[in-house]
Amino acid sequence: MNAMMKNFLPLSALATAVLATAGTAAAADVDEVTKFSKPESTVSVGIGHVSRDNQRFGQYTGLNKEGAYGLLDVDFVRRNEETGTWFTLSGRNLGFDNRELRFEHNRQGDWGYYVDFSQIPRYDPYTVTTTLSGIGTTTQTIGGSATAQEYHLKTERDILTIGLNKELSNNLNFQVGFRNEKKDGERLWGQGTFGAWRFLTDPIDQTTRQIDATLNYTTERLQLSGGYYGTSFENRNNLLNVVGSTLFAGSNQMALPPDNESHQFHLAGRYSFSNTTHGTFKLAYGRSTQNEAYPTAPVTGAPSSLDGRIDTTLVQAGLSARPTPKLSLRANVRYENRDDKTPVFRYFPSQNTATSTNDGTNETRDIKTTAGLLEAAYRLPNDFRLTGGVDYVEKKRNSPPVRSVSYRETTDETTVRAELRRSISETLTGALSLIHSNRTGSDFLLNTLVNGTIYSNQVAPLHLADRDRDMLRLTLNWTPTEPLSVGVRLDAARDEYTGRGISVVDQTVRKGDAQNYSLDVAYSFSDKVQGTAWYSVNNTSLESQQCGALVADVCTPGTQQVWGSHVRNLADTFGLGLRAKLSRKLELSADLTESKVRDEMLLNSIAGTAVNPIDVINTKVTSLKLSAKYALQRDSGVRVMYSYDRYRTDDWTWANWNYSPADGGTTVLQNPNQKVNFIGVSYYYRWW
Amino acid sequence: MLDVADKKTFRSHAMKRNMYLSTLLLLSFALMSGLAGVARGADVPAALPDPSKPPPKDLVLRDDAKCTRCHDEADNPRVLAIGKTRHGVQADKRTPTCTSCHGDSDSHINKPENVKERPKADRQFGKDSTTPVGERNQACLTCHQGGKRIHWSMAAHATNDVSCTACHQVHSRRDPVRDKVAQSEVCFACHKEQRAQLSRPSRHPIKEGKVVCSDCHNPHGGAGEKMLARDNVNDTCYQCHAEKRGPFVRSHQPVQEDCSICHNPHGTTNPNLLKVRPPFLCQSCHEPTTHHATAPVGSAVGGGNPSTPQAVIMARGCVNCHTNIHGSNNPADGAGRGFRR
Incomplete structure (x- = not known):
């Protein structure tokens, strides 16, 4: 008996108890109208079997070990028709590691509360073989085990959510929800420096709590919603102690995420000036803080904690109007100010040397975002609609006095778009959109060293660079005959980046492309048999150039290595589905999806030393799910499920990797060809 | 073979989990058993009307x-x-x-x-409805307004003529879009690119119904971009990834600005939902000084020790060294700003 079954048995005993009471209810001779119009309860109990150990199929379900698993789902509903009171208990996957259970009790239109429990496991898809000891703890010893042992890393989230609501009057209701999410386990981590790399694990023992309380006021014309949203993050591990030789200064103490919290008050509203003109707004003020005592000793005279504080103000207002039956207008403006009020202190004085790229202080990050939108849509003859719009986003950032990365304080992007849509037609609907956007901004700041010497200024970072983007989007939905429908969607986008223009070689990202094409077909063979098929091609690529400049602002092609990269991700995916109700007793369903992904990293030498080609990585994921449901009686039956899952990859990024000998020879590997079969049989019973 | 989770905390977890579940089940069972009788009596409706008797x-x-x-x-x-x-x-x-x-x-x-x-x-609401979408939606909005729907009139779904019944099945006890496992399929009816991305190896547990589209997006509209559940990208991500929030004594600028500069939450082939594999991702921003512009080498090393050109692309890529890439709260002086400890 495996661990899963041990967990499953006490739950199934309780489910049997629920079922026993249900029997009493079901014994009553329930008429047809009740069956058609009253909510029914269902319990489903069974057993399933996983054919072999795997790392992908059961990654988020816990079905990762060969063996038997309990199948248990419960959906218990009781409704008092006279009072409108509901009791529901729903449980899903109770025999698996990703089980969830929810109890809800409410009097509709008056009050309600719920308790919800959910687990999310995540099994790391790699098998680790290492001599590291202390995995999962805050003290880990390099080579601490005499012999290498095998580990499967895992994290798990246990989430408990409680909520209640109350209708205070016809216009006023109150809702509050509290969520407690505990996450623990361990995940891949490490440390390294030039020529030496070590495997470590990140020991996770964290709790995130959220509370969300809102008061809603609703009348025909005015709606308001205001409240409080608070979160807190608590980490019981704030430092990982690494026992072993020193890899670099301070490598024996790795910081883990600090506790932090946030509080936000918000008020949103909507007012209908008329039946066709509506205004919306949102005001919010939030503060997030982080003031946990530092896990290691800072320099003398430094504060013992960061006293980090970020205040965020949001103001949003929108207006939608239909001044004539054919013309619709929409306008929106949004301003968000992230004001980082964290005190600045020179924590790292040893970095504050004349030729350093940082002055040793902590860096604050202010971001002011102003966004606007104007849109007009006009209804043309023959059910065509033409929409035109302009979007504008401006971001203003503060800048640290000394930087190692190129930076500009302001970027602004204007997007112009036009769309022709045919919304209603007997057989054909569709839309064609053209979008052009241009991002530019203030001058890039000149990177200098602490002593004022101009340093490296060759790169326009991806999210700050001038960019021209063109997009084309076409959607078509065609129903040539009653049982057949066809959907086509074509998206194509092209980005052109402009460099700094300082270096003789414009470096980093030069160009981006994306194409997403999909075809969907649905066919109803009869009222009781429907089939679907779809195919998608997704192709994204990014072209860059690099100059291996070891000194600032100097790129001499030939003297320095200049190389280009064309990183491309090409995926084609298809899906087939069938739903068939073959008789009053037998229902079948089948779903097949397959995704083939090709990751290319093409390198080319532009000047200087040659570059080595990088192997393509191919990944193929296949999933087949079959299900048959057979009614033994009107209220009960059996369900047989079969799944086949195959994961294939020639990903060499871990397979070719060797940690340094000092690490003890850790390997992190995945099975490149994983095939798993799962079969399950369950009995279901339903009652009213 | 050692399984870390089994070794470390399995017993206490299993007990705690069963205690949670058992308590919930028993509580529910007790409440329902006590009150079901009251409900049951009221549940049985009148018999089918005889059509011959008006x-x-x-x-x-x-x-x-x-x-x-x-x-x-x-x-x-x-x-x-x-x-x-x-x-x-x-x-x-x-x-x-x-x-x-x-x-x-x-x-x-x-x-x-x-x-x-x-x-x-x-007013008809089916696939072949000739009722204008606005009129169809008004039937719902007459009652369902305010709260999380306050921004509906400004939402992309509203302006793209998406009807409420395109997503919701009003006559069904189990409205698929409100079911955690079924919801994504409803969204994928239009969002084809995201459907394909979900089949990638690095993804959120959406297929398993443990993360759903509406955890991050409010399909009825919001004050922020992309109809996000919170006011901006980062606050949406912090709902589950609050450890990345900081602020930190060592902070990484794009991390603080927008998680989606580096991550695609809908699925990628690169680990950790990275849009592009390191070093190409990191080289999109960093000046080519020191080792930053290193041309990666990905070929097999035949058991030899790794070098920097290999370390920037193999295993965890640049993050092999820059471990605390989201920010570090280690104030110890020295070792630069490399997020290494």
Whole structure:
């Protein structure tokens, strides 16, 4: 008996108890109208079997070990028709590691509360073989085990959510929800420096709590919603102690995420000036803080904690109007100010040397975002609609006095778009959109060293660079005959980046492309048999150039290595589905999806030393799910499920990797060809 | 073979988990057993009306007899199934009648003699509906306004003529879009790119129903971009990844600005939902000083020690060294700003 079954048995005993009471209810001779119009309860109990150990199929379900698993789902509903009171208990996957259970009790239109429990496991898809000891703890010893042992890393989230609501009057209701999410386990981590790399694990023992309380006021014309949203993050591990030789200064103490919290008050509203003109707004003020005592000793005279504080103000207002039956207008403006009020202190004085790229202080990050939108849509003859719009986003950032990365304080992007849509037609609907956007901004700041010497200024970072983007989007939905429908969607986008223009070689990202094409077909063979098929091609690529400049602002092609990269991700995916109700007793369903992904990293030498080609990585994921449901009686039956899952990859990024000998020879590997079969049989019973 | 989770905390976890679940089950069971009797007595409705004995009786909703005298379970959607839903609770006086949503439909109910085919109901919601989307949606918005729908009129779904019933099945007790496992399929009916991305190896547990589209997006509109559940990208991600929030004594600028600069939450082939594999991702921003512009080498090393050109692309890529890439709260002096400790 495996661990899963041990967990499953006490739950199934309780489910049997629920079922026993249900029997009493079901014994009553329930008429047809009740069956058609009253909510029914269902319990489903069974057993399933996983054919072999795997790392992908059961990654988020816990079905990762060969063996038997309990199948248990419960959906218990009781409704008092006279009072409108509901009791529901729903449980899903109770025999698996990703089980969830929810109890809800409410009097509709008056009050309600719920308790919800959910687990999310995540099994790391790699098998680790290492001599590291202390995995999962805050003290880990390099080579601490005499012999290498095998580990499967895992994290798990246990989430408990409680909520209640109350209708205070016809216009006023109150809702509050509290969520407690505990996450623990361990995940891949490490440390390294030039020529030496070590495997470590990140020991996770964290709790995130959220509370969300809102008061809603609703009348025909005015709606308001205001409240409080608070979160807190608590980490019981704030430092990982690494026992072993020193890899670099301070490598024996790795910081883990600090506790932090946030509080936000918000008020949103909507007012209908008329039946066709509506205004919306949102005001919010939030503060997030982080003031946990530092896990290691800072320099003398430094504060013992960061006293980090970020205040965020949001103001949003929108207006939608239909001044004539054919013309619709929409306008929106949004301003968000992230004001980082964290005190600045020179924590790292040893970095504050004349030729350093940082002055040793902590860096604050202010971001002011102003966004606007104007849109007009006009209804043309023959059910065509033409929409035109302009979007504008401006971001203003503060800048640290000394930087190692190129930076500009302001970027602004204007997007112009036009769309022709045919919304209603007997057989054909569709839309064609053209979008052009241009991002530019203030001058890039000149990177200098602490002593004022101009340093490296060759790169326009991806999210700050001038960019021209063109997009084309076409959607078509065609129903040539009653049982057949066809959907086509074509998206194509092209980005052109402009460099700094300082270096003789414009470096980093030069160009981006994306194409997403999909075809969907649905066919109803009869009222009781429907089939679907779809195919998608997704192709994204990014072209860059690099100059291996070891000194600032100097790129001499030939003297320095200049190389280009064309990183491309090409995926084609298809899906087939069938739903068939073959008789009053037998229902079948089948779903097949397959995704083939090709990751290319093409390198080319532009000047200087040659570059080595990088192997393509191919990944193929296949999933087949079959299900048959057979009614033994009107209220009960059996369900047989079969799944086949195959994961294939020639990903060499871990397979070719060797940690340094000092690490003890850790390997992190995945099975490149994983095939798993799962079969399950369950009995279901339903009652009213 | 050691399984870390099993080794470390399995027993306490299993006990705690069973305690949670058992408590919930027992609590629910006790409440329902005690109160079910009260409910059960009221659950059994009147028998089917005999069509030969006028006037017909309402079956499910108030005043539904004028509809249910013709429409029954043979119709699609099954009209009586609305009784299984919250719309079917007559004790809640806010719930609708058939005509609240479908209109009075006089000519549909009483077919004029001068027309061949019976006119359709005033408002239809099916695939072949000729009722303008705005009018269809107004039937829902008459009651369902305010709260999380406050921004509907500004939402991309509204302006793209998405009807409420394109996503919601009103006559079904199990509305797929409100079911954690089924929801994504409803969204993928339009969002094809995201459907394909979900089949990538690095993804959120959306297929398993543990993360759903509406955890991050408010399909009814929001004050922020992309109809996000919170006011901006980062606050949405912090709902589950609060450890990345900081602020830190060593902070990484793009991390603080927008998680989606580096990550695609809908699925990628690169680990950790990275849009592009390191070093190409990191080289998109960093100046080519020191080792930053290193051309990666990905070929097999035959058991040799790794070098920097290999370390920037193999294993965890640049993060092999820059471990605390989201920010570090280690104030110890020295070792630069490399997020290494």
